[in-house]
Amino acid sequence: xxxxxxxxxxxxxxEAETVTLSCTYDTSESDxxxxxxxxPPSRQMILVIRQEAYKQQNxxxxxxxxxxxxxxxxxxLKISDSQxxxxxxxxxxxxxxxxxxALNFGKGxxxxxxx
Amino acid sequence: xxxxHQWPATLVQPVxxxxxxxxxxxxxxxxxxxxxxxxxxxxxxxxxxxxxxGQISSEVPQNLSASRPQDRQFILSSKKLLLSDSGxxxxxxxxxxxxxxAFFGQGTRLTVV
Numbered sequence: 001x002x003x004x005x006x007x008x009x010x011x012x013x014x015e016a017e018t019v020t021l022s023c024t025y026d027t028s029e030s031d032x033x034x035x036x037x038x039x040p041p042s043r044q045m046i047l048v049i050r051q052e053a054y055k056q057q058n059x060x061x062x063x064x065x066x067x068x069x070x071x072x073x074x075x076x077l078k079i080s081d082s083q084x085x086x087x088x089x090x091x092x093x094x095x096x097x098x099x100x101x102a103l104n105f106g107k108g109x110x111x112x113x114x115x
Numbered sequence: 116x117x118x119x120h121q122w123p124a125t126l127v128q129p130v131x132x133x134x135x136x137x138x139x140x141x142x143x144x145x146x147x148x149x150x151x152x153x154x155x156x157x158x159x160x161x162x163x164x165x166x167x168x169g170q171i172s173s174e175v176p177q178n179l180s181a182s183r184p185q186d187r188q189f190i191l192s193s194k195k196l197l198l199s200d201s202g203x204x205x206x207x208x209x210x211x212x213x214x215x216x217a218f219f220g221q222g223t224r225l226t227v228v
Binding site for chain 2: 004006033035042043044045047050091095099100101102103104105106107108
């Protein structure tokens with residue numbers, strides 16, 4: 001089974017600054033998808049960004065971008081120009097061909113944004 | 116567009132009582148359906164998934180069961196709740212291929228007392 005590791009339980013960033021959240025995963029598959037989800041205090045899971053493993057180009061969505069290193073099995077999330085609304089739990093997830101294509105999540109990183 | 120409804124939002128149940136959480140999806144057909152549990156300060160643990168009516172797969176042996184009586188309805192049940200069943204339960208769906216993300220309901224906070 002694939003494992004997803006987020007080694008930073010908590011991170012803090014000042015408003016307008018940049019922060020990078022780390023994620024590593026273990027897999028023997030060559031084709032897969034990776035995701036970052038945001039869970040604000042409302043606990044609604046919100047997709048932030050997705051990355052297809054066969055694409056070498058890193059995904060970008062406005063202020064959010066990823067650094068995908070396939071050989072290193074690393075998938076970090078960079079948040080630029082941080083805003084107070086970015087404060088949330090962030091989960092890295094791997095979509096596996098097994099288990100009905102269910103997402104396999106890391107334990108999450110709690111991001112605090114300070115004024 | 117597709118929507119997912121999950122209810123109730125909050126539930127407090129005594130130990131030994133039954134449980135029924137319901138999830139429905141609108142705007143799509145034959146979705147893959149999932150139940151996750153999120154313990155305090157932890158990630159999401161996959162409990163069950165379903166790729167079709169009546170097809171249920173369990174990821175973790177436990178006190179819970181799931182059913183899919185209709186194409187877009189997914190139910191999480193228990194005959195007798197344990198204290199350890201407390202947590203935040205999330206239903207999710209995805210299109211029946213691997214090229215998309217999962218879409219989540221708003222969750223149910225279950226407290227077993």
